[in-house]
Structures are given as structure tokens and as C-alpha cells.
Amino acid sequence: MSRKSVLAVEDGITMRLFYRDVLEKAGFVVEEAANGVEGLERALMTRFDLMVVDINMPKMNGYEMVRQVRGNPTLRSIPVLTISTEEKDDDVVKAYEAGANFYLVKPVRPDELTAVVRLLTGSIS
């Protein structure tokens, strides 16, 4: 079975390295983007099995990016996992409204991230 690919969209380079570290160890192909605009570009060029999207980002925030993913016929079937430092119900609801499929709160444990990403991509652990 070919390896599943994940696009990590996040403005913090440390967090991006964290995603890459954890997910590559779990057998995923990981690509990175630093904001929503870049994320959409990457997504349009390569077919991903999942996008991990931060909420608070420059240029285009996570909500807007997810909204655009859902509005785009070629992208809309890609599951989106949003990750944010905000734990307020409003933020969670907003992410789901925009079209996210799941929501995690930072700091995320490596095992938790791996488990969620596996389930969302339908990968066998």
C-alpha cells in the first residue's frame, strides 16, 4: 500500500518540524506550507490524503483556508484536521462550520496526533 500524504499548514516552523517528525515516523509523507495561501497552492499541485491546518496564520487563516478547500470541487473530499491553541467552544464551532473534520488543541501529544491522523486517513496502524 502506498504511503499516505499529509499537508501540514502552519506558520510556526517549530510546529511544522514537530508535525513532520511525528508523522514521518508514523510512515506518512509530509509536506509543509506556512500559511493558508501557500497551503491551497500546495494542495492544488499535489493530491493529499489529509491536511493538518493551524487556525491562526498570516495571509490566510485556517478558517478561510478550510472554507476555500470545501468550496473547491477538486479539494473538497480531502479531510481536514484543524489544530489550534484555542480551546474556546466558539473557536471549535467556527472550525467545524468552515468545514474541518476534527479539532485538536495544542500542545498535541505525538501519539495522539498519530492516532488521529491514522484514523482520518484510513490507515492501518
Next chain:
Amino acid sequence: MTNALLARFIPEARDLLQSSASGLLRLEKNPTDATAINEVFRAVHTLKGSSGLFDAMALTRLVHAAEDLLGEVRSAKRELDSDLVDMLLDSLDQVSAWIDDLERHERLPADADRVCKDVVTRLRAHCTQTEAAASDTGPVAGGAPAADLGWIADLPECDRIAVFGRACRGHPVVAARYRPVASCFYSGEDPFNLVLQVPELGALRVAPPAPWPHIGDLDPYQCNLEFFLLSNGARVEIEHLFRYVSEQVEIEQIQADALIRITGDHHAAPVHEDFADEARALVAAQDWAALRDATAALLRLTNPDLRNAAALRWLAAVLDAPFPNPAWASALIEVIAAGGVPALGAPPSEPLRPVLTTVAAGADPIREADPSNACSDDSLQRRIIAAQRQILAAASDADRVRRHAPAVVQILAGLARVEGDDRRAADVAAAGEVAETDGTTSMLLALVDRWLATDTVVDDLSDEAPSRVQPDSADAARATETGVPTKPDSAREERSAAARMLKVDQAKIDLLMNLIGELVVSKNSLPFLARRAEQVHGSREMAREIKDQYAVIDRLTQEMQGAIMQVRMLPVSEVFDRFPRLVRDLARKLSKKIELVIEGEDTAADKTIIEALGDPLLHIVRNALDHGIEPPADRAQAGKPDHATLLMKAFQEADQVVIEVTDDGRGIDPDKVRAAAIAKGVVSAAEAAQLSDQAATELIFRPGFSTAAQVSDLSGRGVGLDVALTTVEKLGGRVGVTSRRGMGTTVRIGLPLSMAVTRVMVVGVADELYGIPMDVIAETVRVPRRRVKMIKQSPAFVLRNTVVPLLRLSRALGCAERVADDDVDEAVLVCRIGGNPIGLVVDSFREGMDVILKPFEGVLAGMPGFAGTALLGDGHVLLVLDLKELL
């Protein structure tokens, strides 16, 4: 976490700190600058997010406090004034210092918690929201705790009283119960150590949850411990500490009165009706001092083991508070009066609500998932399915269904396939197709509901399966994915190209630079080879071919060298960026009004040059602020605007980077400089009188010079401009100053663009070749011997009306001198050293060339008089002289 992660975090954190500081300064100038506040907020926010990956709780906490404050500024709940900016900048400085500590020791200093607390308290004082309101979602409001906190009574009374005392002085009280799983040692956890890290741990009890087995059966690798603790720290902090074991811990912020549990022997309790009467009256009169005395007196008479004594001790603790709570005091008095019966605090009722710190989800079914399995895939899968159900249920119109259903279908089908349930996967895909075409979710919802209801049991759906399921419909969900990815337009490509930057270790670039240097040198051997081919082997054709190849390699290496040097180029903004803050702080300290204007910060120069520029510029700017720019009153008298302008300007001029620092202050008075220089013994009175005004002005660069009448805190300690001058000269640059009285001063620094290549002049002395750096050479002249005069027993000659002393380089180097031949002119290299011309007599001039200068290493390191060596094309080593040291 891994070191690689930390190594990535440190430069990121520095970048973020820098951009928040510069954003804050812009914001201070223009408080309505929405871009600036967003930028600062996002930088701090990202910093908070990333720092959570490391064991740097104090840092995260501090940044969090700053973020909250900035959040209020952003939502216009609070105005940003200079004091606030000061405080925020100070906090960022603290964070910056901690980042340095993290880099060096991979942990924060021991006093970090204390420092953090101070700073956070100050920041919070400005925050209108309290920490509890801002970050606690727990059921704190309403007074009574909702959880079973009966175990609090088992904690030592004296510890509880101590925690209570701090609570009465405004600290929070957090009760936590941590039961590590038996196998925790295998997952690398250290429960005891974790508990010891709880901030402001006030009380701790460790107990075995199961009775200890017989020693023979005891498995020491199984953890059989449960921790009960009280802390006066912030709940968020404690939650953060336990974030990796969140499902094993119950954390609750409680009210202070929940700590009051009266324990002790309640038999034979004396009834102190008389004390109670008096005490009630004192409470009514709020005469706390008298009540304290009465309580202490009775306490001395009471057997400490009795319940009454415990109640009295609690009463004393309540009265000890700065503002005793009359309700608590009255309740305790009634307990004492009754001989010790009902305890205060909420009756034990519901179990402690588990704190879900890591996985938050939007829907109630998700929150209600069994927390003890929070991390097991099984319950996680249920939560994910439940979330998908919510998304489907929330899709109110057909358009939303079409947008949101495909991803949901993708996830559900994937989960079904992982379970090995291809049938369900097919059903999901088919239902997804219906959702896409009809814009309805009922079929999908029904499927998901059945899935959630049956959990792991695969139920028989044959009756209900939609009739139009096709054999290949499992892939139907992918039908929408077959669209050809659209090609990004060129504007997008440009943007993403700009964003795709590489961060490379400087050592790697330096290595490349060294290698290309070697390549340049070995390339130089080709012309020699060509000559040999022709002269020794007599093959002219071969010689020409080698020369042709040489031309190609030469061009390529030059391009390559240029490209690599380009990589090392940094914009001047790297150094300029720290000045807005510095100028602002100094201006505030000096009570001067100064506007800093920066121009040409994009001008680039070699990294070594840029990095070394910081200190000289610092001295020059400080000097301008301290001495150049007048106080507002003086400026008003001189008819100048009260805002002084300091201009820092960078630009490229030929192969130099020029940086000018210009102020519109009082200018330099050459007479004052002369007087000061004489007074300080820098020059004699006679010398000073001879100096032109320009030369006198330049005396400010002499060591030990300071014109300030009083030495200030900022500059003028005698190590200012001379340091700037030496540093710049060491880099091969020059410093100049021009000043007009009453109008201002300009200090100009000229620096080479790159230090990688040194241009030298090759000269022959006593049959050897030496290199002399071009930047000290003024000109080369041939002097007829008869024009060499003896002045004060030293040879010299007159060059355009200036007396230039002559020195034989062979003598300075200690080589044999050539016998003088009167007919031959002397080859004289006129050099400028320390501002004075000197003529160096050499045997012959050779060509000028670019070389890669290598300093001496090993035993030769630090040999005086030599700057280093360079390799010549024919393989010979050229010694490059350092004339300043040699002469």
C-alpha cells in the same frame, strides 16, 4: 522533545521576538495600526504555541500573559500607551534571555518560575480579565466545588492551613488527584518527579490505591501509587504540566473554604458556650484583633487532639487573613459552640469532573466519551465518527451538503476499510453519492447512527442497503477527485517561491566559501601548465587548448564565487532593526524627542561585516543621542523643531557599503574639541593649534576622548568612538566625520562589500615576494635617489609638498639589503598608516591580485607583522604583511 526541534525553535523564537518588538514600536507611534497589532499578536501567539512543545512552562506562561494583554489591545478594550509598551518590551526581553538559556543549557534557569511570576503579575495587573476568567473553563464559579474532594481531609491540617492562608491573600487553590496507570514506568513517565514540579505545591499525600501485596508478590515495575495534592499555582499551569497524562489526573480549582475540614476526636468535646457568645459579638462588631486574641487564648487551653482544637486552629487561620470572611468565622464559631459537628465546604457529591485538556471537540457526544480511554484508538474513532455525524447534521442546505459531505465520506469509508468492513465502506460511498446528487444527508446520517449504535459489531444491512449500490461503488467517493489539478498562475508561483526559503547552517556556507577559494587558487595553476606545455614539451596546440579551458573554468569559478558570496550577503536591516528600540529607550531616558529615520536597510553586505557593524554603530548612535542632539529647550532656543531627527542611511558606493549616521543636533565645536583634547593629554597645545578644524573634529576618535562635561550613563565613558574606529578599521573600512556647528553631525562608515577576497599588491624584496593589502596603499612612485634627503637622521622625500619618511621594507623584515645603485630610482610604496603617510622602499613592484587570505594557524598563529598567507597560481605561498604591526 528532540534537540532538533529545539534547534529549530530557537531561531524561530528570536525572529518572532524581533518582529513583535518592532511591531510594538510601530504601534506605539500609531496605535491604530491594525497590521502592526495583528503582526505582534500573531508572533506572540505562534511563540506560545511552539514553546508548549518544550519543558519551559515559565516561558509559555509569560508569553500567554502577554498574548492576553495584546488580545485586549487588539479588541480595543485597552489603549496602548508607552508604559504598556515598556512593560511588554521588558517581558519580551525576559523571554529573549530565556531563549538564550534554552540554547545553552536546554532548560530555563532555576529562578525562571519566580521571575515569571513577577512579570506575569505585572502583566495581569493591566489585564481587565483575570487569569481565571480568561483561561479556566472549569466549574469554579458559584462558590461551592462540584466534585468529590473528600480526600482533602486526609491531607495534613497544617499544610491545608498554609494553602488556605495563601488563598486568603489572593492566590488560587487547585486540588489535584493523580493516579498514574500501573504500567506508567514503561512509557517513560516519572510520576513523582512530575508531582514535584507542580508549581507552589502546598500539600501532598501519596497513597497506594490498592493494598500492597505480600513482599514476595510485589512487582516493583508496576506503579501502585496515587498522589493527592494542593497547590496555590494557576490551574492552567498545572493542567499544562500534566498534559501528557491528562486522562490520569483530576484537576479542580476550588474555593478556599473547601480546605476547611475539621478533623479530630469529637468525643468528650467541651462546649465553649461562653467563648461562642463573646466570639459572635466580636464577629458582629468585626473586631478581628480581639477575636484573634480570644481564639489564641482558648486554643492554648484546649487539647490539640480534639475536634474543637482543630476548629479553633481554622478559626485562627480565617482571622489571619487580611480581610477575614465573617461567614466562615461564624460557621466555625458555631462548630466550636456545638463541640465540633458539621464541617464546612460542600458536601461530597458528584465525582470530580475529568479535565480534558488535550482533546476538545465541538459536540457533546464527543465530550462525553470515556476520558479514561481518551487516547485509545477505539474511543478516538468513536469521537471522530461522532464529529463527522455532527458535521453532516449541521449541513442545513444542499450546497453545504455538497461542500462538506465528500470529506466526511472519505473519512468514514477509510475507517470502515481499516476495520476490514468493505461492505460498510461501499455503503458509505453510495450514501455519499446520494448526498452529492440530492444534497441530502439522511442516508449518510442513518448509516453513521447505526455505526455509532453498534460500535464494533458489524450489523447486517442487507435489507436496507440502497439498491443502486454498484460493485465498484466503493470508489465512488473518489469520483470527485479525478479532476485535473489546476495549474497555479504565475503570480502564485512567485509568491510561493518567495516563501520557500531555506535556513542553512552558516558553517556549511563557510565551507563552500573555503572550497571555492581553493578552486580559484588551483584554477590559477592552469596558465602555468599551459606555459610548461609550450616551453618544456613544445606543444603549442596543447598550450592553447589548456588556455581555452582555463577561460571557461575561470568564468565559471568567478560566477560561482559571486553566487556563494551572494548567499552570505545579509541586508543591513539585520543591524538596523535593533536601533528603533534602542533610540526610543535612550530618548525616553534622556527626555529628548527623537525621530529615527532609517533608509536603505535593504543594502546588503557580507555576513561578517554586517555582524561586526553592530557595536560601532551602537557607539555612534549613542554618541549622537547623548552629545549631538540637544534637549528640547535648547532646540527651541536655537529655533529648531523640538523633535530631533536621527537618520541612519545605508547605500552601496562602488565596491563599498556606506553607512551614515546623521543628526540635526548642535554639531561639533572644533575649539571645544581642541580644548578637551589638550586637557585630557590627547594632544599638546602646540599640536592642537596646528590642526585644521576638520582634523580637530576627528580627534573625537582618539582613545580616551570624551567631550561631555559630565560622563553620562550612556556614552562618554572614554570607550566610545575610538572603539568604533578600531572595529571598522579591522574590517578594512574607514570612518569619517563631518560636522557643522548648530546644524548637526554626520558620521560615515565605509566598508568593503565582502571580506572573503583581499586585494593585495605583490612586491619583491630581497628575492622574495610579499603581499601588501591594497587598502593601506596610497600610491606607488619611483623616486630618484638624489631626491632622498636626510631629515633628522632619517631618510625622507618630498611628495607634493609633503614630507614622507622613507623606510626600507627589507630592513623592517630583517632581510639582506641590496647594494645601492645610484642610477636606479627607488621603488617607493606610499602607504597611509594611522593617517600618516610613509614611504616603503621595495626592490620591485609586481602585479595587484585578489587572494583568499588565510590567517596563520598553529604555532605560527599570532605571529606579529603578518596578516596571513595566500596561495599563488604556481603553487608558491605568498606572505601577506600587516604593515600596521610591522612598522
